[in-house]
Amino acid sequence: MxxxxxxxxxxxPGTSKMVMLILDGLGGLPMYFGGGTELETARTPHLDAxxxxxxxxxxxxxxxGITPGSGPAHVSLFGYDPLQFQIGRGVLEALGIDFHLxxxxxxxxGNFATVDEAGLxxxxxxxxxxxxxxxxxxxxxxxxxxxxAEVFVEPVKEHRFVLVLRxxxxxxxxxxxxxxxxxxxxxxxxxxxxxAERAAALVNEFVTQARKLLQDQHPANALLLxxxxxxxxLPTMNETYGIRPAAxxxxxxxxxxxxxxxxxxxxxxxxIEDQFTCxxxxxxxxxxxxxxxxxxxxxxxxxxxxxxxxxxxxxxxQIPRLMRLNPDxxxxxxDHSTPAVLAGHSWHPLPFLLYSHYCRPDRLExxxxxxxxxxxxxxxxxxxxxLPLMMANALRLTKFGA
Amino acid sequence: MxxxxxxxxxxxPGTSKMVMLILDGLGGLPMYFGGGTELETARTPHLDAxxxxxxxxxxxxxxxGITPGSGPAHVSLFGYDPLQFQIGRGVLEALGIDFHLxxxxxxxxGNFATVDEAGLxxxxxxxxxxxxxxxxxxxxxxxxxxxxAEVFVEPVKEHRFVLVLRxxxxxxxxxxxxxxxxxxxxxxxxxxxxxAERAAALVNEFVTQARKLLQDQHPANALLLxxxxxxxxLPTMNETYGIRPAAxxxxxxxxxxxxxxxxxxxxxxxxIEDQFTCxxxxxxxxxxxxxxxxxxxxxxxxxxxxxxxxxxxxxxxQIPRLMRLNPDxxxxxxDHSTPAVLAGHSWHPLPFLLYSHYCRPDRLExxxxxxxxxxxxxxxxxxxxxLPLMMANALRLTKFGA
Numbered sequence: 001m002x003x004x005x006x007x008x009x010x011x012x013p014g015t016s017k018m019v020m021l022i023l024d025g026l027g028g029l030p031m032y033f034g035g036g037t038e039l040e041t042a043r044t045p046h047l048d049a050x051x052x053x054x055x056x057x058x059x060x061x062x063x064x065g066i067t068p069g070s071g072p073a074h075v076s077l078f079g080y081d082p083l084q085f086q087i088g089r090g091v092l093e094a095l096g097i098d099f100h101l102x103x104x105x106x107x108x109x110g111n112f113a114t115v116d117e118a119g120l121x122x123x124x125x126x127x128x129x130x131x132x133x134x135x136x137x138x139x140x141x142x143x144x145x146x147x148x149a150e151v152f153v154e155p156v157k158e159h160r161f162v163l164v165l166r167x168x169x170x171x172x173x174x175x176x177x178x179x180x181x182x183x184x185x186x187x188x189x190x191x192x193x194x195x196a197e198r199a200a201a202l203v204n205e206f207v208t209q210a211r212k213l214l215q216d217q218h219p220a221n222a223l224l225l226x227x228x229x230x231x232x233x234l235p236t237m238n239e240t241y242g243i244r245p246a247a248x249x250x251x252x253x254x255x256x257x258x259x260x261x262x263x264x265x266x267x268x269x270x271x272i273e274d275q276f277t278c279x280x281x282x283x284x285x286x287x288x289x290x291x292x293x294x295x296x297x298x299x300x301x302x303x304x305x306x307x308x309x310x311x312x313x314x315x316x317x318q319i320p321r322l323m324r325l326n327p328d329x330x331x332x333x334x335d336h337s338t339p340a341v342l343a344g345h346s347w348h349p350l351p352f353l354l355y356s357h358y359c360r361p362d363r364l365e366x367x368x369x370x371x372x373x374x375x376x377x378x379x380x381x382x383x384x385x386x387l388p389l390m391m392a393n394a395l396r397l398t399k400f401g402a
Numbered sequence: 403m404x405x406x407x408x409x410x411x412x413x414x415p416g417t418s419k420m421v422m423l424i425l426d427g428l429g430g431l432p433m434y435f436g437g438g439t440e441l442e443t444a445r446t447p448h449l450d451a452x453x454x455x456x457x458x459x460x461x462x463x464x465x466x467g468i469t470p471g472s473g474p475a476h477v478s479l480f481g482y483d484p485l486q487f488q489i490g491r492g493v494l495e496a497l498g499i500d501f502h503l504x505x506x507x508x509x510x511x512g513n514f515a516t517v518d519e520a521g522l523x524x525x526x527x528x529x530x531x532x533x534x535x536x537x538x539x540x541x542x543x544x545x546x547x548x549x550x551a552e553v554f555v556e557p558v559k560e561h562r563f564v565l566v567l568r569x570x571x572x573x574x575x576x577x578x579x580x581x582x583x584x585x586x587x588x589x590x591x592x593x594x595x596x597x598a599e600r601a602a603a604l605v606n607e608f609v610t611q612a613r614k615l616l617q618d619q620h621p622a623n624a625l626l627l628x629x630x631x632x633x634x635x636l637p638t639m640n641e642t643y644g645i646r647p648a649a650x651x652x653x654x655x656x657x658x659x660x661x662x663x664x665x666x667x668x669x670x671x672x673x674i675e676d677q678f679t680c681x682x683x684x685x686x687x688x689x690x691x692x693x694x695x696x697x698x699x700x701x702x703x704x705x706x707x708x709x710x711x712x713x714x715x716x717x718x719x720q721i722p723r724l725m726r727l728n729p730d731x732x733x734x735x736x737d738h739s740t741p742a743v744l745a746g747h748s749w750h751p752l753p754f755l756l757y758s759h760y761c762r763p764d765r766l767e768x769x770x771x772x773x774x775x776x777x778x779x780x781x782x783x784x785x786x787x788x789l790p791l792m793m794a795n796a797l798r799l800t801k802f803g804a
Contacts, residue, residue: 003465003485010468053435358431358743360439360750360771377460377751377775379782388467392749399747400464401471401484402491402629 004240006400007079007388011242016328016394018243018288019279020386022077023315024070024254025297027337027350027369031305038296038305038340039351040368042312046319047332047353051367054330055359057378058349058369059386061336067347073335074257078290079241079387080234087260088172088229094162095256097154101231106170106199109227110153110161111178112137112220119185119222124178125159126220134161137220144209146202163206163225170230171196174203178224186224199228236262237288241391246282248275249292258290272311276318283325287394300338308340329356329393331386332367349373349380356393406642408802409481409790413644418730418796420645420690421681422788424479425717426472426656427699427740429752429771433707440698440707440742441753442770444714448721449734449755453769457761459780460751460771461788463738469749475737476659480692481643481789482636489662490574490631496564497658499556503633508572508601511629512555512563513580514539514622521587521624526580527561528622536563539622546611548604565608565627572632573598576605580626588626601630638664639690643793648684650677651694660692674713678720685727689796702740710742731758731795733788734769751775751782758795 028038035041061068061076062083071092072082090107101107112134114123129137134155141153149167156162173192179185186207191200203225214221237245239262247258250270258265264286268278275291282289293315299308322330330353337348351372353364364371381389391397430439437443463470463478464485473494474484492509503509514536516525531539536557543555551569558564575594581587588609593602605627616623639647641664649660652672661667666688670680677693684691695717701710724732732755739750753774755766766773783791793799 006468006485358741358748358750360431360775362775363772375776377772377782381466381782385466388465389749390467392467392469397467397469397749399469399471401474401489402494 004080004235007240007391010397010400011240011391012396012398013242014287014394014396016287016396017283018329018390018394019291019322019327019331020077020289020390021291021293021322021330021332023293023296023312023332023334025300025336025338025345026334027339027346027348028300028308029339029341029348031341037369038300038308039312040366040370042309042316044312044316044367047316047367048365050319050323050330050332050355051353051364051371053361054353054355055378056351056353056362056364056372056376057381058373058376059333059352059381059383060349061383065347067345068336069345070253070335071257073383074254076383077335077386078237078261079384080261081384085232085234087232089227090162090229091231092253092256093156093160093227094164095260096253097156097162098252098255099152099154099162099164101164102166103231103233104166104168104170106165106172106228106230108163108225110163111224112159112161113186113222113224114219115185115222120183121179121186121222122182123219124180124182124224128158129220131155131157133220134158137214137217140213141210143213144206146205149202151206159220165199165202165206167202170199170202172199172228172230174200174228176226176228177203177207178226186222189225203228234261238262241387241396243288243396244286245288245290246286247290247292248278249290250275251292251294254292254294263290272314272318276321280321280325296334297338300340301343303340303343305340329354329390331390333386352376352378352381354389354393358393358395406482406637409642409793412799412802413642413793414798414800415644416689416796416798418689418798419685420731420792420796421693421724421729421733422479422691422792423693423695423724423732423734425695425698425714425734425736427702427738427747428736429739429741429748429750430702430710431741431743431750433743439771440702440710441714442768442772444711444718446714446718446769448718449769450767452721452725452732452734452757453755453766453773455763456755456757457780458753458755458764458766458774458778459783460775460778461735461754461783461785462751463785467749469747470738471747472655472737473659475785476656478785479737479788480639480663481786482663483786487634487636489634491629492564492631493633494655494658495558495629496566497662498655499558499564500654500657501554501556501564501566503566504568505633505635506568506570506572508567508574508630508632510565510627512565513626514561514563515588515624515626516621517587517624522585523581523588523624524584525621526582526584526626530560531622533557533559535622536560539616539619542615543612545615546608548607551604553608561622567601567604567608569604572601572604574601574630574632576602576630578628578630579605579609580628588624591627633662636663640664643789645690645798646688647690647692648688649692649694650680651692652677653694653696656694656696665692674716674720678723682723682727698736699740702742703745705742705745707742731756731792733792735788754778754780754783756791756795760795760797
């Protein structure tokens, strides 16, 4: 539905517990004709048993043929319309380093870059300078003062940093300074509408001052800015669904996305096993848990089929720990597909299972793309419907109308 | 689609006959892991045969995870968007006692209640007074005169009654007088927008006069009003689809919902067999029949799995009588699920079959949730699409575009 007003009206308090287990990039493809996907190849006895007692289907994050980034894919999973609530790259990058964005913050993703004596770009990533250099350069850029605006420059990793300008009324509609080509000079920022002129002027003033501070810092003697964006005004999951949600995530971007919808971030070790230990430790404290497993996606992005299979098997071994907690509702899926054969995100719908005490089991023989597609009674469902379905199965939505 | 303008444009006259057989609350759940639902457990040789020759699927009344009340569920089945055409509780209650609401009527659901000497509520239901007492008290309240408005006070059952104020321009946006808590005084009605001030004033004047008339009527010495609502302006099914529809229903609320969309109400005996006799008798007179079987829902609400199974079997035995009439299109489904295990309405999609001379049979082995989910070619369909599908199968919708 993604009708937040309706969800707010129907949500009722309760003590039932929900777990959303996201294996990032779970969906896959066979490596050869007739082969299985990563999930189908993995030995997953516990997920298979769970799927047998679950309602299943294939899940589309956004829509037919759309390959989602992590931002919109998670926004959908959290029950918000990803086209209505768009999250710019600058914001995602800021979330990724745990920068707490406020409503007056305009964020951009920055790259340190190399320019030649004519000012033309020779390396858009400044030879991937070490992170320590990036930290030192960001420190240097913090001396920049802009009229009427606060400036934050935060290192990310290697050549990447985040720029945040804080001032009332800054509009995000400004063009990027990165020409995305070698042999060109960095571009000035242009206001794409009249309201954005102040923001564009501030960005250009920042760039002018930065150029002076960087000119002797070869190879990081220039910078490029992309993805100017403000924080979207998402209502929290507590406001919308009346739940107390917590996130068990290890990567900053997913923590940031969880914070954006008002989840508490739980302290967890990085290993998959640690994440389930964290779940056990906090089981009494929340009624909704978002567990984010990163490495299925990373290994898919690497094009490493076997390594992705191994991550899935490692998650499978934790399923008994999850089920021993006797959760009322469990969903297992991903945010998008990352088939190793494509070494990147894809548009393919994802295997999806929903287990609850009140689900109608589709009696799948295994958890996998083919079985979910052939036997899943949910058919192709949309990610924004996942949270309403979980809420219903948790007996946490009252009747609509009389 | 629920695009009424489009339906109106495409609808063409014809003599084909359609039957919508609604087993209220048909959808169910197993009572134990591995068991069948109520429908799957029932012995239904005729419905099974019909399903084998039908196009099938699982039907969602409103949307994923939404548990519908009877009002919005039927509005959807009749081909209207249930979010656009919302039916308030006061209106449903009036429909339920066969009160003919007009466009100037503002209806509310009333409770007789008990207050102590300080005017604080001690029983929101006045000890569930006998219906005869309710009738007498309503009679007494009919003496109330309001300036410029007609007043109707109609008994429902036990402590429940319906209040209808009839005057031009009354707005429904007024707050309820029932604090829904003991130890509080009844609340005054407040206008929630400026247009509703007259309605709020009339309601408060009614309450003031009623208080005097009830003060010596312990335990029914007060009243509480909820769900102020006006009749939604639904176009009739005849206007939208060009059909002559009739309803064969035994419960007032469903008769009222049918009347709301312009169906003729046929006189029928209360027994399921009587409803099919009524169908036979009026077969020549209409081209669309809505048959509403109430007791599948009632037994589900009671949590009585076996009794619900028995009602389904009783309906099954009437299917040959229906099919001997050689209908052009038959749908069999419900308005929502009422699993006995939940003893109430639920969000689960419903088994659905559409038989016609021009349907593509999905060759199900039986009519049931699992079979419809696994083998139904309609996948998960939405209730608002049922009527367009029936019209199409009746060859009563012309081509869209050239």
